[in-house]
Amino acid sequence: xxxxxxxxxxxxxxxxxxxxxxxxxxxxxxxxxxxxxxxxxxxxxxxxxxxxxxxxxxxxxxxxxxxxxxxxxxxxxxxxxxxxxxxxxxxxxxxxxxxxxxxxxxxxxxxxxxxxxxxxxxxxxxxxxxxxxxxxxxxxxxxxxxxxxxxxxxxxxxxxxxxxxxxxxxxxxxxxxxxxxxxxxxxxxxxxxxxxxxxxxxxxxxxxxxxxxxxxxxxxxxxxxxxxxxxxxxxxxxxxxxxxxxxxxxxxxxxxxxxxxxxxxxxxxxxxxxxxxxxxxxxxxxxxxxxxxxxxxxxxxxxxxxxxxxxxxxxxxxxxxxxxxxxxxxxxxxxxxxxxxxxxxxxxxxxxxxxxxxxxxxxxxxxxxxxxxxxxxxxxxxxxxxxxxxxxxxxxxxxxxxxxxxxxxxxxxxxxxxx
Amino acid sequence: xxxxxxxxxxxxxxxxxxxxxxxxxxxxxxxxxxxxxxxxxxxxxxxxxxxxxxxxxxxxxxxxxxxxxxxxxxxxxxxxxxxxxxxxxxxxxxxxxxxxxxxxxxxxxxxxxxxxxxxxxxxxxxxxxxxxxxxxxxxxxxxxxxxxxxxxxxxxxxxxxxxxxxxxxxxxxxxxxxxxxxxxxxxxxxxxxxxxxxxxxxxxxxxxxxxxxxxxxxxxxxxxxxxxxxxxxxxxxxxxxxxxxxxxxxxxxxxxxxxxxxxxxxxxxxxxxxxxxxxxxxxxxxxxxxxxxxxxxxxxxxxxxxxxxxxxxxxxxxxxxxxxxxxxxxxxxxxxxxxxxxxxxxxxxxxxxxxxxxxxxxxxxxxxxxxxxxxxxxxxxxxxxxxxxxxxxxxxxxxxxxxxxxxxxxxxxxxxxxx
Numbered sequence: 091x092x093x094x095x096x097x098x099x100x101x102x103x104x105x106x107x108x109x110x111x112x113x114x115x116x117x118x119x120x121x122x123x124x125x126x127x128x129x130x131x132x133x134x135x136x137x138x139x140x141x142x143x144x145x146x147x148x149x150x151x152x153x154x155x156x157x158x159x160x161x162x163x164x165x166x167x168x169x170x171x172x173x174x175x176x177x178x179x180x181x182x183x184x185x186x187x188x189x190x191x192x193x194x195x196x197x198x199x200x201x202x203x204x205x206x207x208x209x210x211x212x213x214x215x216x217x218x219x220x221x222x223x224x225x226x227x228x229x230x231x232x233x234x235x236x237x238x239x240x241x242x243x244x245x246x247x248x249x250x251x252x253x254x255x256x257x258x259x260x261x262x263x264x265x266x267x268x269x270x271x272x273x274x275x276x277x278x279x280x281x282x283x284x285x286x287x288x289x290x291x292x293x294x295x296x297x298x299x300x301x302x303x304x305x306x307x308x309x310x311x312x313x314x315x316x317x318x319x320x321x322x323x324x325x326x327x328x329x330x331x332x333x334x335x336x337x338x339x340x341x342x343x344x345x346x347x348x349x350x351x352x353x354x355x356x357x358x359x360x361x362x363x364x365x366x367x368x369x370x371x372x373x374x375x376x377x378x379x380x381x382x383x384x385x386x387x388x389x390x391x392x393x394x395x396x397x398x399x400x401x402x403x404x405x406x407x408x409x410x411x412x413x414x415x416x417x418x419x420x421x422x423x424x425x426x427x428x429x430x431x432x433x434x435x436x437x438x439x440x441x442x443x444x445x446x447x448x449x450x451x452x453x454x455x456x457x458x459x460x461x462x463x464x465x466x467x468x469x470x471x472x473x474x475x476x477x478x479x480x481x482x483x484x485x486x487x488x489x490x491x492x493x494x495x496x497x498x499x500x501x502x503x504x505x506x507x508x509x
Numbered sequence: 510x511x512x513x514x515x516x517x518x519x520x521x522x523x524x525x526x527x528x529x530x531x532x533x534x535x536x537x538x539x540x541x542x543x544x545x546x547x548x549x550x551x552x553x554x555x556x557x558x559x560x561x562x563x564x565x566x567x568x569x570x571x572x573x574x575x576x577x578x579x580x581x582x583x584x585x586x587x588x589x590x591x592x593x594x595x596x597x598x599x600x601x602x603x604x605x606x607x608x609x610x611x612x613x614x615x616x617x618x619x620x621x622x623x624x625x626x627x628x629x630x631x632x633x634x635x636x637x638x639x640x641x642x643x644x645x646x647x648x649x650x651x652x653x654x655x656x657x658x659x660x661x662x663x664x665x666x667x668x669x670x671x672x673x674x675x676x677x678x679x680x681x682x683x684x685x686x687x688x689x690x691x692x693x694x695x696x697x698x699x700x701x702x703x704x705x706x707x708x709x710x711x712x713x714x715x716x717x718x719x720x721x722x723x724x725x726x727x728x729x730x731x732x733x734x735x736x737x738x739x740x741x742x743x744x745x746x747x748x749x750x751x752x753x754x755x756x757x758x759x760x761x762x763x764x765x766x767x768x769x770x771x772x773x774x775x776x777x778x779x780x781x782x783x784x785x786x787x788x789x790x791x792x793x794x795x796x797x798x799x800x801x802x803x804x805x806x807x808x809x810x811x812x813x814x815x816x817x818x819x820x821x822x823x824x825x826x827x828x829x830x831x832x833x834x835x836x837x838x839x840x841x842x843x844x845x846x847x848x849x850x851x852x853x854x855x856x857x858x859x860x861x862x863x864x865x866x867x868x869x870x871x872x873x874x875x876x877x878x879x880x881x882x883x884x885x886x887x888x889x890x891x892x893x894x895x896x897x898x899x900x901x902x903x904x905x906x907x908x909x910x911x912x913x914x915x916x917x918x919x920x921x922x923x924x925x926x927x928x
Contacts, residue, residue, distance in 0.1 A: 108845070108869065108871070111868075111871075112868055112869070191890065193888070193889075193890055197879055197883060199889060199890075204871070206901055206902070207871070207901065289901055289902075290901075290902065310900070310901075310902050312902075328924070331923075331924040334924060334926050335924065335926055337926075338926035338927055339926075342926070342927055426527070444921075448919050448921075449530075449531055450527070450531070452527070452530075452623070452626070452917075453917065454917055454918065455917065455918040455920060456917060456918070456919055456920065457920045457921075457922065458920070458921045458922065459921070459922045459923055459924055459925075460616055460920055460921070460922025460923075460924070460925045460926075461925065461926045461927055463926070463927040464616060464920060464925070464927055465918075469612070469927065470612075470618060470918070471610065471612055471618075481729070482625055482626065482708055482709075482729075482915045483625070483708075483709065483729050483731075483902065483903040483915065484902040484903040486915055486916060486917060486918075487917070487918050488918075496901045496902065496905055497905060498871075498872065498873055498874065498875060498905060498906070499873065499874040499875070499884075499889070499905075499906050499907075500867050500875055501874060501875065501876045501877070501879055501883060502863070502867075502876075502877045502878070502879070503876065503877065503878045503879025504750075504878055504879075505747070505750040505753060505754065505878055505879070506878075506879045506880065506883070507753050507754055507756075507757035507758075507761070507879075507880045507882070508757055508761055508880055508882040508883055508888065
């Protein structure tokens with residue numbers, strides 16, 4: 091029963107994707123604008139549905155940041171609508187010619203951007219993911235199957251109803267956007283098994299969700315496990331610049347993937363740099379965990395002892411592990427060993443050190459003299475993002491509209507055959 | 510024991526990849542040239558080893574095309590060496606700037622091509638795959654772990670010894686190229702489980718091998734399942750051009766993935782086109798299998814009845830299934846249903862029909878008025894290829910050096926922090 095339901099969703103999505111891939115940009119934009127308007131018009135219903143989710147969550151003992159993520163208010167609904175309007179402004183990637191050339195035999199070859207096909211989004215409690223993902227998938231010509239978590243299901247359904255109504259009226263092919271209506275966990279497993287039907291799964295949520303998706307998926311997955319981001323303060327470095335960057339990377343928004351989790355400091359600059367840096371962190375409520383050298387330098391301050399586990403932990407909180415290293419090489423080895431390939435930065439006055447770091451660190455985004463917090467589709471100028479990939483294949487780093495496409499080779503001849 | 514061995518290979522490959530990714534082009538080219546020379550110098554030993562594989566294969570009852578694929582001779586060894594020299598001439602993709610831009614806050618962002626890391630190649634009896642893959646992986650800065658089939662293991666080892674000797678002498682980092690020395694089947698499973706160690710597996714061989722790799726892999730795989738390629742002869746079409754293209758697509762080399770397996774003909778042109786086309790095929794030894802309409806038109810010729818299974822079969826042989834269709838739409842629906850997303854062609858005089866076909870067919874390579882046999886890295890002008898991907902993510906169609914790379918974002922600032 092559930093199996094047939096998921097198969098039907100997939101079949102309908104596939105069928106829709108053939109048409110949706112050829113729908114003109116204007117139609118897609120009209121649909122997205124209508125969705126934005128419909129969200130605003132349906133705000134009351136969405137907020138009422140959200141209240142039900144919040145009540146259930148409170149009964150289940152959810153609180154703090156988790157509850158906040160689940161919570162909608164009039165402003166957040168408007169922000170969802172504005173997000174869709176931002177996507178309207180972005181350039182349609184479909185049909186763009188990546189490269190074209192002619193062969194000596196006269197064949198004309200073009201590498202042309204096309205939608206991937208059917209994208210499934212498996213996510214947790216954030217209701218805004220529903221609108222964000224529909225916007226990016228529709229604009230890039232992909233059918234989307236949404237599978238939101240049970241915690242937010244009433245909000246998700248209410249948002250989806252608005253989007254769906256607007257999409258139909260605006261003329262999107264039936265099946266372009268679909269929501270797995272129930273919250274049976276087996277529906278995720280079934281989606282992940284639709285080989286040839288679902289072309290890509292993007293899980294969005296905590297590490298547990300992502301690992302479980304990767305473990306079970308028979309179809310391709312692009313994912314972001316975690317962001318264990320480092321900043322290495324080199325010698326020589328401008329201590330003031332280093333302090334601003336390190337403060338921003340940890341404190342500006344600690345709960346996100348591009349926030350710094352580990353600070354590495356060259357031992358030549360550590361005695362000068364660390365004390366004032368640490369005081370500033372402590373004042374901002376940051377808990378520090380240091381290696382022995384760090385604790386020696388900061389012996390008058392409350393610094394816990396960092397364990398092996400700390401170096402491999404994504405705190406997503408106001409906690410920072412700190413290590414003093416003897417060289418750029420040692421810093422790089424630490425990052426290669428404990429990093430997650432997300433975003434890593436060096437603060438240095440040395441061009442040569444900067445170059446070695448940029449070449450040698452195998453992460454999606456590598457920085458010289460800037461905060462890792464810039465790893466973001468918007469900050470990079472790509473417009474909205476559907477996530478940040480820590481994979482190496484297909485898409486790496488912030489994923490925008492282009493990353494939701496593939497390409498095909500279009501070859502035009504006048505009767506050529508192969509000799 | 511075996512597990513530790515495969516883990517060590519992977520660890521060494523990973524370690525080597527960090528250096529290999531930064532080795533100058535000249536060093537990589539010198540290594541490839543030395544490998545070519547060493548293959549030619551070691552030809553006698555390679556051929557002696559190949560004799561052992563051939564003898565074992567004959568004892569096991571292998572013959573025909575399979576035995577031919579396994580067979581080496583002096584000319585084929587020279588071709589392997591020449592293949593490496595061709596790769597020397599190709600442009601090094603590593604370090605190429607795909608795009609660069611500045612942000613209003615002054616951040617400079619560059620999207621830079623970098624190697625993927627560690628690539629494992631799992632292949633069957635073709636000994637030349639060993640040299641081809643080493644050439645392309647080394648040039649693209651990737652460490653490679655080879656796992657060749659037991660049928661060719663003596664040849665593979667002999668070839669590998671030459672490549673390895675030359676690579677070491679030329680200064681490639683130790684661990685850049687490695688061969689799984691034994692032929693225990695479990696070593697494949699172990700390779701496929703090296704999450705975080707092996708960055709990509711490329712299986713090369715028959716459908717059985719590929720399905721088994723995909724089924725077991727915990728690491729990313731790029732693959733080509735099969736090439737069920739179609740040519741659709743439209744109305745209006747130039748019958749002479751159509752005949753040349755269809756003959757070439759089927760007959761020029763039937764055992765390869767880009768050869769045509771199914772011919773679709775519009776019913777308005779079928780009575781004129783099919784009889785002479787069929788006679789030419791029959792003369793060339795092609796066995797025909799037709800739908801009822803085809804068999805009516807060709808009732809004087811030996812045409813078997815095509816079954817449902819025929820439409821979904823990659824013959825890789827001088828066999829062709831033929832169907833008469835009522836419209837471009839019907840042809841496209843047939844291709845979407847039975848095709849493998851590899852290469853499909855239309856022969857038409859109508860620009861509008863050509864455009865609809867190119868847009869509507871979701872295959873790696875789509876053709877107007879040319880033979881599907883052109884789907885090939887060399888024919889496309891990309892130089893050598895490591896295979897043709899029927900996947901949609903990361904690489905689609907012929908995979909050359911660029912497709913063996915990923916990218917990272919290199920961000921250079923002067924102290925920028927996020928507001």
